[in-house]
Amino acid sequence: MRIGLALRQLHRDETDLAEGLLHLSERHRVDHEVFHLARDLAGWSADHVRRIAEVAPAYGEDLDPDAVGESRLAERVRERLGDALGRSSAPELALLRDLREVYLQAQGVSVDWELVAQAAQGIRHHDLLDLTRRCHPENLRQARWANAKLKESATQVLLS
């Protein structure tokens, strides 16, 4: 059985997504909706990471429930960077790149959740299936947000 492997991958990808969102938030503090929403949505992934870590031992994996919190120091540095990006048009292009990155990360996480959900159904582990039913829709909302933000920002950034 390789569910543990899939959970480990999911745990890693959710952690990366959370950090991608935090990175996005920090780099674009002057875009207030991006700053606030990306932070909120990183919280969703941090919650997913904790929940994945809770079920992981049953599948032979020991995963860190607080993996998202580790890079705090690096965050602080990047926050100052974000402040400095201020008022030129360059950060707007960076916004598109960063949103694209988060969107792709979220899509990858979505595939991870699908894999876990398929396995959970096959083995009839209802707790695991419930976990995917709780977290996967939120993951899709993260992806939709990033996509919507891309669409909304692209015209202004690329035509200005």
Place this chain on the structure above:
Amino acid sequence: MATTDRIAEPWGARTPYGPGGTWPTRVDQHLADGVSEDDVDRWVQSASVLHSNGDGLDIAVKDGRVVGVRGRAQDRVNHGRLGPKDLFGWQANTSPDRLTRPLVRREGRLVETSWDEAMALVVARTQTLLRERGASAVGFYTSGQLFLEEYYTLGVMAHAGIGTNHVDGNTRLCTATAAAALKESFGCDGQPGSYTDLDHADAVALWGHNMAETQTVLWTRVLDRLAGPRPPAVLCVDPRRTPVARAATVHLAPRPGTNVALLNGILHEVLAQGWVDRAYVDAHTVGFADLERMVQDYPPERSATICDVPVGDLRAAARLVGTAERLVSTVLQGFYQSHQATAAAVQVNNLHLVRGMLGEPGKGLLQMNGQPSAENTRECGADGDLAGFRNWSNADHVADLARVWDVEPDAIPHWSPPTHAMQMLRYAEDGSLGMLWVQATNPLVSLPELARVRSVLEQDRLFLVVQDIFLSETAQVADVVLPAAAWGEKTGTFTNADRTVHLSEKAVEPPGEARPDLDIFLDFARRMDFRGKDGTPLVHWEGPEAAFEAWKECSRGRPCDYTGLSYDRLRGGSGIQWPCDDEHPDGTERLYAGGRFSAAPDVCESYGRDLLTGAPVEEAEYRALNPQGRAMIKAARYVPPHEVPDEGHPLQLVTGRTLYHFHTRTKTGRAPQLQAAAPEVWVEVSEHDAGTHGVAEGDLVEVATPRGSVQARVRVSGIRPGVLFLPFHYGYWDTGGGHVPDGPGRAANELTITDWDACSKQPVFKTAAARLTRVTAAGGVSAAPTTTGSAPVGPAAGRVPDTTGGPAGSAESRLGTAAAPPRARPTSSTGGGRATGGWS
């Protein structure tokens, strides 16, 4: 005829009535000192500005000047009554510092110029930007105070002429959440209820709505029900002890930012007790199961803890709304300007859906607004939405609009949601917006985080055009200032918060060279030479009535259908509620009777947004969710606000308005009675916090947040402990600073956070972490009104003098039964004769 001090008694004398009865008529009138009714040359039909209620009134004219106002007895909205701002606010029109000539900036200073030169400058800059950078370099920030004809013209020229997606109004600050919540639940904007529902209600719930101060005449209607037989129960949700709270059966004062938790707790109890109209839910809604699941997590005990309200009171509130047979809810800024704005407002919609409280007398839902013509900003597309509640993500709707305007569909920006005001400010900040044209609004005082707003709008690289009646703070930093005609100096229509359309006729000439906003837009459109596909002018109308006729065609077949209305029909009688068409020739009192909604996928104005992330819902998803066009019950979980109190900022700041002022006091600060009633800023502090901070009534204190600080004198009031209240009316135009503080600041928005509801994009003004520090014992008491939410409490209350208006603040009123013919004789005559009064 009785004379009442209407500053001291803002709601006037009681005229009690019972359920199902007709609200008695009381005609209020105020004329300038020394002018009697016999002196009045003519009465000109209009309705009230300075709030959203839409009180029908006639303007008294003598020797070509406005000399007073009188309520229209036959109007369905007010039955003759007027509020203090209606009675006294008109005096601002004749203020000597009105703008009378266009101004342009030369060598850093604004100097007078001709219309031709000012408009040539605006047109030249627009054309340069269009040529060099495209339409996304041009933005429009309009108002909730122009007329329908003006918004529609603006929408056409901005969307189809310029082709920009950057069109919004200051309605973003006041009513954006009302529109968003209605779209989420019903698929389309449009007020479901009617003010007349108050005549039938056995319960009235005011959710973050201090109606007594924001819509004084509507509150008078409630007071008259409360004074009559079988009065309704009243629920008030407000952290302040407002006049509504004092009249309430149950008053909940939740911790700011927790409205979703509160509603989820109430809905939990409503569902748990079985106070649900299952037949209605099954026949007319989708999504009930989601709500059931969600509110399981919010037993009253948990919600009461989050909101910090007594659980018994929360249960009592649930019982009040859960067992009412005819429930009216009204919602306003306590929800709209707070955290999770749309999600919270949607839960009120949910309450009405699960209880089947829609579309019948007394079963009314009113998602309110604050400004007189905010509804028109929304329906005409001047808030960025497409005109006529068309859906920007529905290709057929865009094609239909293109047909009406005779342009190609791709000439109308619809590739993404319309740009909201705060995003436009961001585009101005990053330089991608090169020109912003502001009309009848004052962002330099009204937008959050003023230090930032100033730094953005004062940039040299931004071409700022301001169109206003006074040299507001914003106008002072403009590159071009266009002097506009005020209400009473131009003709047009506007629609109030319960869809009542009123005609407002020109009573007097504007001062100097000031022009109606419509004329300014038409001049711009002509100079820009906007044309349709057939080569004829895109904006093909000349005056207000022709603009209204053009709008009627645009509204045809849409939920806000105006085709049955005309200037002639609106003259003489009462205002009329849309939709008004062949099917509903006398207008429509309530929407959604019989559970019929405008939510079908091909009809709806919006496919909705994610309540938490704001991401638009895709068409396919909407079709799957709601193929039959039912009302949508959307659940949301509570999440804490982004800024919560900490050690350095242990309190929560909420900002808001007082009864006597409107917005940034551009008009009310120039009406002597209103200005005297609330002459300077104050901060409300609870008795508890006054004690722990060692401050007392009248002390000068500093209020600080991470954005800045202001100084104000303390009013110890009945506000919830842990919360401070600052009125947002006080900027700098009547201080030495002009448009900036000349010392400690006093504008509430020095303190507010740049954050907005992801769904409605309405900025958050009700949750900022704040610190209170005593500066000095100034002696005396604060100048806050005593008649309102700022009424004093505690040991010093006895030495605070009552707010009164004296002889200057008095108005006359006459009781009587309304003549109320549906089509009374026009009171607006162009000749010199006096019209007859409306009372018997």
